[in-house]
Amino acid sequence: MLKVKKKALWITTITFFLIIQTVYYWEGKIGIFAIPITIALFISYLILFFLLILQITALVKEKFKDKQRIYISSTLLIVLILTACFPWGIIDFEKFEGKDVLIAGWTGAANCTTTLKFKENGEVYKRVNCFGIRKVNCNYYVKNDTIFFVKDDDLNIEDQYQFAIIGKSTLSFNNKDGLYLFKTKNDTLPHQLIIVYNKLALKKRYKN
The missing domain is CATH 1.10.287 (Helix Hairpins)
Known part of the structure; x- marks a missing residue:
């Protein structure tokens, strides 16, 4: 026994x-x-x-x-x-995803947090903490002042964006830039995140 x-x-x-x-x-x-x-x-x-x-x-x-x-x-x-x-493990597997070139996030109602990490290798990882954890990733490329997302039909509709631009954030209190995520080119209410790190060679498109 x-x-x-x-x-x-x-x-x-x-x-x-x-x-x-x-x-x-x-x-x-x-x-x-x-x-x-x-x-x-x-x-x-x-x-x-x-x-x-x-x-x-x-x-x-x-x-x-x-x-x-x-x-x-x-x-x-x-x-x-x-x-x-090391409550999340000895090995930091996120390091194997690639080098970060742009990180944007926002904490909204009920302390729900959304974070996007754009990698040097052309991948972007999205993490949502809201009564649970959801992680998805897809590919992107940059053209002029715009980030274009490669369409991935395996993603949920809520995680699919067509493109994103950098503009002056309306959410930040210290004049940080914002990342505006558009579902379509006719999207008048883009999802906005505050940029906390940016080494991406991208022209900024500021709105008045």
Whole structure:
């Protein structure tokens, strides 16, 4: 029975570690389940911490004679420390997406946040945090003063834009530029984001 419990703790520890390390790949696919899953992972962390205390207590009583308990306690300790230091994983997978050339975002009602990151390799990544997490990406290219998005039928309508321009932001209080996203050329109410980083060689089209 004791061996079964130790095996279960091994499996739980490794599974928890793998889930944390692969957050980048699954967080954008779970939508509204992001919050309950995050809460579940936090509770799991606390449970594992409590189990670590029990393991250490048992080791002290046994005078550190149980090698298997030493191994699992050491592994559990390392996993908990790494999770505390790197809650989104040890490896920053976003770095592999490419170098950022333009970043724009906005936090709206209910603290919902939208962020667009344009990469040097011609890809753009969109992340929406609003009662869950949604992540999508597509391609773009620049022509004169306009960013054109390559049409991708796999994207939801809400994530599809035809083009974008840079203009003076009406949302910023410190005169930052805004990124205006248009669904069509006849779009009179473009989606606006505030530009927080811009190294993109793009002419600015300011509106009065």
